[in-house]
Amino acid sequence: MKKLLLLGITAAALTAAGTAQAAAGLGLRGETGLAKTPIAAALPPLTLAFAADFVASDDVFIPMRAEFGVIEGLEMGGHYWYLDIPGDSEAWGVNAKYVFPPLVQNLGLAVGGHYREQNIGDINNNGHDVYFVATYPVGFFVPTFGVMYESLTGDNDESDVRFFGSIVFNVLPTFALGAEIMSASDKLDDLMYGEDADDPAMWFGARFMPLGGLTVQAGLLNYADLGGGPEDFEQFVFHIGMQYAFGFEQ
DSSP, X not given: OOOOOOOOOOOOOOOSOXXXXXXXXXXXXXXXXXXXXXXXXXXXXXXXXXXXXXXXXXXXXXXXXXXXXXXXXXXXXXXXXXEOOSSSOEEEEEEEEEEOOOSSTTOEEEEEEEEEEEEETTEEOOEEEXXXXXXXXXXXXEEEEEEEEEEEOTTOOEEEEEEEEEEEEEEETTEEEEEEEEOOOHHHHHHHHSSOOOSOEEEEEEXXXXXXXXXXXXXXXSSOOTTSOGGGTTSOEEXXXXXXXXXXXX
């Protein structure tokens, strides 16, 4: 039973896709999306967003990130994870995503990627990835599907393809429920988590926008109890935080 429940403050992304507005925010590695998966939406030009969540893991885990809308469809940013975990632990990275001009009404298509330096205890997860993602709002629902090619470097040298998807239900213009899933990889996860990690990465949660640019979020996700042992990685833990974004005048 986890006893650490922390409240956090962050700044969340506005999205160009109005139907996904309540669900849009900064994922744990920075880009506009859910927790670990992106969506085909980007910050408006000259919009700056900050974010941080507190995760109820065995040791303090505070993922912080920032993102900037450069031009229409292009966003860039980065993340820094504060990890109060025994050993030499640090995690930071950068990301970029480009959303293509719409070719079909309501269909969003985007490409992006991450570079990360990540050491958690004795496990080195340095690496990079590139992905393609498609989002197609249908009424109150916003489904997303994508594919990612991920590589580990440094102490480990392995690559694999992951598939991911998410669904968002916009209950109100300012309140949304969502869920996501990303496929497991025998090649990558055994190196990253030090055991046979067979379960996919998942998140279930909600986001609420009480004010323009301000978003409160909470949910459950696995592979986030980074301070626990290998037997804890697949367990779900609670996270909660707030997000905020603001635009510069052009």
